[in-house]
Amino acid sequence: MDFLLLNILNGLSWGMLLFLIAVGLTTVFGVLGVLNFAHGSLFMLGAYLCMQVMQYFDSFWLGLLLGPLCAVIIGVLVEKYLLKRVYNRDVSFQLLLTFAILLILDDGVRMIWGSGYHVVDPPELLAGIMTIAGQDYPVYRLFLIVIGPVIGGILWSFFHFTKWGKIIRAASFDNIMAEGVGINVPLIYTLVFALGTWLAALGGALAAPQQSLVPSMGEKIIIESFIVVVIGGMGSFPGAFVGALLLGLLGSFGTMFAGQLQMAIPYLLLAAVLLIKPNGLFKKGV
């Protein structure tokens, strides 16, 4: 029973992190139509920038605030000078361009911070262990479980209740029509990419105290986020939430019922969804 609870909590905390990454990826895809291979690298960059800010100011919270903002600057530059040129090109060029950005970011981080492990301590408020139903559990992971739905809720409200949110949704439904009614679509594209970058980097900064920092940490999460986004339906917000939870829980329970084949489960799921419901489990709609 305790084992069950532990697995659920582990699955949820990883799932929530995955949700933050996937929701950025799916929003960028929904609006810009580009599946961003470098999204995982922006996640990794967020973790490193958070660590760097922490070294200057000795505050995790400041790192959480400033780290992702620094990443956003890079994201805006990438969109304005690189991505903008391939929106009308074949999907292979889009993927290869974002893959090139992945290579540059991953190896760039390796050049700056080295390829060794880095560790970030959780803030004092969230350090330590809590007892739930007789089970010791790190407080920081519980914090992740809570913060995921909070950020998700804020984003959802933003998309549904604010003017800018509605404009973004309009641009994702039909960008030509949106341009026709006077919306500055190129600006929306830049803003959406900045938002996606911020979410990825925020996820990275949040993940920093929970896992060790290595330049390749983005490569694992990008493939899992691809799977989440495809399972949930490309561009679907609730889809990303359900998909992320599903993958998180499968990750923690997989070893129990699949043993050695646990690694293959997400891919089996991805192939199955693509074959049965190619548009994902949830219909499109940011």
Place this chain on the structure above:
Amino acid sequence: MIVLKIKYHTLILTGILVTLLFLSPLVIPVYWVILLSEILIMGLMAVSFNLLLGYAGLLSFGQGAFFGLGAYTAALMLQAGYENLFLIFLAGILVAMLAALIVGFFSVRLDEIFFAMITLAFGMMFFSIAHNWRDVTGGSDGLPVFNLPNLQLFGLDLTFYSPISMYYLIFTTVLIALFLLWLVVHSPFGLILKATRENKQRVSFVGGNVRKLRIVAFTISGAFTGLAGVLFCLFNNMATPEFMHWSFSTKPIIMAIIGGTGSFFGPLFGAGIFFVLEQIIIRYTENWMFFLGIILVPVVLFFPQGVFGTLQNRFFKQRSK
């Protein structure tokens, strides 16, 4: 009977290239012969991949699986003591072909990014098996190959322990494979395949079975990729799960796009450019990936037809494809 229309300069250039590749081990140092072997193997993989991207418009992210299947088949057979190289080549090709047929059967109904994702998923399933089935595949350590069998051909007894003789084995095999692929591309089948890339609906309207055409293309591509895998296993004395990982599958994509997806030989040149650049850059820095990224960005942005495709257009003023 298929009438092949071969342009003069293509024939002359190909002849010069083949002669150069044939004679080069006599002139260049052994280190570069080894590099050239790798270029030819990866070039074959890239050209086979481009049958999908350049001709059928399908972006496969799982080519590594077929490469790995070829390599593992060869490694397992060599470990089991099989001596006949032809048999090993044949088995490697057949295993990869069968896997490609199954993967293709499920995948080709999807397009664009969805096709990329499902081939990635299938590729990573094979990777998971290779990585976790330790008893058969050796897990993450891979399968080493200790002895290379001789080849009895026309009364000759050929051994492949020296890099030079290994080069000639690879050169001959790749040459034959490329010729076969060239025939495929220039056959009526290749022509219809190009038509499916341009307009899927129209091909169906005039009675073409797009799904079947794509499955056949995927299977052919998988078979030749498997052959490249067998060669790489012999060349490298090793089959490892990394071959099947998605990051390995990006290599033929990079090579094809650097060289140009619009011409048959583009990806082969892409492979050459890739490895030569790598050799030059790692002399100065260990961050080769960083510079590869820096090089890829302008290639993607400004050379939509790749380096080879652009040069071809510049000098021969012919429309590619």
